[in-house]
Amino acid sequence: MSVQRRTEPVVDLADYVLPLLDEPRPAAMGPHYTHPHTHRWAATIASFDGFVFVTPEYNHSTSAALKNAIDFLFVEWNNKAAGFVSYGVGPGGTRAVEHLRLVMGELAVADVRCQVALSLFTDFNDEGQPSPAAYQHDVLNRMLGEVTAWSAALATLRATKSAA
Numbered sequence: 001m002s003v004q005r006r007t008e009p010v011v012d013l014a015d016y017v018l019p020l021l022d023e024p025r026p027a028a029m030g031p032h033y034t035h036p037h038t039h040r041w042a043a044t045i046a047s048f049d050g051f052v053f054v055t056p057e058y059n060h061s062t063s064a065a066l067k068n069a070i071d072f073l074f075v076e077w078n079n080k081a082a083g084f085v086s087y088g089v090g091p092g093g094t095r096a097v098e099h100l101r102l103v104m105g106e107l108a109v110a111d112v113r114c115q116v117a118l119s120l121f122t123d124f125n126d127e128g129q130p131s132p133a134a135y136q137h138d139v140l141n142r143m144l145g146e147v148t149a150w151s152a153a154l155a156t157l158r159a160t161k162s163a164a
Contacts, residue, residue, distance in 0.1 A: 011048075013069050016041050020068060027074035041069070042076050049158070050081040050151030051109075052144070057088030057096035070103060077107040079157045081150035083143040085116040087124075092117025110154060112146035114139060 017037050025032060033039050055062045070077070082104055086093025094117050104111045116139050118124070118132055125131040132140075 011044060013065050016044070016069070018065075018069050018072060021071055023072065027072060031073075031075055038072055042073055045073055045076040048080065049155065050083075050147045052083045052085060052147060053100060054085045055087075055093060055096045055100065057086060057090060057093035060090075060095040061099045062096040066100075067103070070107070074107065077104075077109050079154045079161060080109055081147045081154060082109045082111045083115065083147040084111070085118070085140070085143075087118040087120060087130075089120050092119050092123075110150045112143060112150060114143040114146050116140050116143060 018041060019037075022035065023033060023038055027033075031042065033042060053066065055066055058064075061067075082100075084097045084100060086097045088094075088096065094115070097115055097117075101111050116132075116136055118130065118136065123130060123132045123136065
């Protein structure tokens with residue numbers, strides 16, 4: 001069976017109206033979604049083989065909006081790969097990523113080791129736009145390569161699970 005894959009490189013949570021988790025049953029109990037917004041979100045996430053999450057760090061964790069969006073689904077995340085770009089006041093948002101790594105493990109997402117960690121003090125310009133140091137580009141390329149490789153490596157497992 002041939003599956004059409006999305007080509008848009010960015011999924012912005014602002015484009016999805018996801019209220020605070022409002023499905024009657026947890027997604028881990030099976031995809032039995034009741035709301036149109038959940039079906040739309042599920043179709044979007046199911047269409048990708050891998051992800052690069054961009055997350056701020058708030059109070060040593062990721063944003064509530066991102067965590068809520070992740071929690072809406074379960075099987076749509078399974079057997080895919082993920083990488084992370086984080087930013088924050090502290091050590092470049094690394095604590096937010098540590099929390100996301102735990103969540104990814106529960107969702108059967110293979111998260112890659114390499115991560116881009118941007119400091120709000122040194123990797124953003126005066127207008128608040130990202131302006132990372134040159135070495136960050138190398139880190140980003142390495143992380144993207146790892147996500148691509150892991151996504152391809154997991155393709156057989158995804159195909160086996162979807163055929164079952």
